[in-house]
Amino acid sequence: MSDQKNFPPASLAWSVWGLGALLYLIGFYLRVAPAVITDQLMTEFAITGAALGNLSAFYFYSYVAMQIPTGMIADRWGPRRLLTAGAGVAALGTALFAFAPSIFWANMGRLLIGASVAVAFVSMLKLASHWFAPKQYALASGMALLMGVVGGVVAGVPLRFLVETFGWRPVMGVSAVLTAALCIATWLFVRDDPVERGYASHFQGAHGAHASTSLLRGLMEVLSYRNVWILTAVPIGFSGAVLTFAGLWGVPFLRQVHGLDPKAAAAITSILLVAWALGGPLLGSWSERMGRRKPLYLITSGVALLGWAAIIFLPLPLWAMVLLLIPTGFASGNIIIGFAWAKESVPLRLVGTASGFCNMGPLLGGMLLQPAVGWMLDQRWNGVIQAGVRIYDAAAYQAGFTLTVGAMAVAGTILIFARESHCRQMHD
Structure with missing residues (x-):
């Protein structure tokens, strides 16, 4: 009976979930970042409006393609591995975008970013189903959307100020470093289920091969x-x-x-x-x-x-x-x-x-x-x-x-x- 009540403390549960939410925040930040650096991108790569729209949309091409398989991958790998891999690839894609010598490599960077951060939302929901009581699941879902908007707001005035001060390439380079740090922190701290840390799990159900x-x-x-x-x-x-x-x-x-x-x-x-x-x-x-x-x-x-x-x-x-x-x-x-x-x-x-x-x-x-x-x-x-x-x-x-x-x-x-x-x- 005591084991059933030995659920993880709220601070630990929100910390584990929060690392997954940070990848979602970063993903939303990188999604809308081109909006405040349109002039720099058009000048740097000598591109038209259509090419700029395509550069921004490369994020969505891979993000959309990842939506259906992400759930299956999450079931097989678990959110810890999936979030770690996502943050690692996102860091690589952001670095590629930051130091791209041509529009082709900038597009490839955006493609990698979209594919990698696409795993964040599903992974957050899976963590919530294990680390939070069912009555807190809706709260966690709402907080996830809020984290995304925070990322979008950061990609507004704060990003523009940093770009004007340091330039868009250094700012994107630092963004890549921070995302890489999140990759390491996720692997070291996140666990798929509280059982892995000696606590009881809130998960109500079982995973099987049938889903995949x-x-x-x-x-x-x-x-x-x-x-x-x-x-x-x-x-x-x-x-x-x-x-x-x-x-x-x-x-x-x-x-x-x-x-x-x-x-x-x-x-x-x-x-x-x-x-x-x-x-x-x-x-x-x-x-x-x-x-x-x-x-x-x-x-x-x-x-x-x-x-x-x-x-x-x-x-x-x-x-x-x-x-x-x-x-x-x-x-x-x-x-x-x-x-x-x-x-x-x-x-x-x-x-x-x-x-x-x-x-x-x-x-x-x-x-x-x-x-x-x-x-x-x-x-x-x-x-x-x-x-x-x-x-x-x-x-x-x-x-x-x-x-x-x-x-x-x-x-x-x-x-x-x-x-x-x-x-x-x-x-x-």
Whole structure:
């Protein structure tokens, strides 16, 4: 009886989980870092807007590809090995990006970063299921999203200040060193289960070979459910708009069109990220209270679509645009409703596979829209260059961001055809 009560102290549990969360923070930081160094990257590698969008999107190419197999790898290796390997490869990719002699090697660095940090979120959830009581699991999940946004905020004003002081290559080099240090700390300190440190485990269940051997069959079955496709496609528009603006093109837009300095522009994009992060758990909770998913998802999708349309097409003063970014970002946090809805749309035994597949949606948004907006900017470029950086006018940015509005309009239309789950498993 005493062994059953000998659970790990909270300080130890949060410390173990926290090292995994740090990799997620670093991953989010590296995801949006190009937004505040667009001018340096375009000058350094002599690239166009489309090439810059592609450079940023290389992170998403490998991140998306890793979503489904990550769960299987985590089951086989355990989170300790997976997080250690992820941090090690992320350090290598960041170093390659920092010292890349050409755009090819910078792209390869971003590719390695995306593939490696893709393991962080699933690993954190696995650690939480072993180290925390079930009632704390939701808290740990929410804290994970918060850690990601902290990384995004660090990649705003603080990163811009460091880049202006030391240069982007030294800053990225130090980021690689810190990530390598996290790799070592993870291996030395993290354990997959409290039992390995002499404590009782909170894990309720058992791992078996079935999960890995039936992965392909489970994936095929998951893809037979209409809601899975719909709830994967919808975030491509709404989350893609946030990642495209806050993750790459918002800062140059605010600088070139509104005349802001880099740090002020970065601060505004950080506001959008914070609103997005707050919207997720709150909208998810409101949906639970309503006992329905579809109405709130549709309403917030409409709010986000109208908000972005006003920001892009109306001649708003800067202060009004900044204020409008808050409810627009908040409403875009409706992806959390989609994650819960997707889990309820398949049998319980397929929840993990469905979650991994649907998690590709927001990332596909960044992967597709960032280079697409860059391509449109190049099509509307009037030939102006300053210090090796292409300068795009307001009409070019409006044309580019029109692609994001179009993607959201399509996503909102598709959402109409999803089946309501009433916050319950639909197939059990």
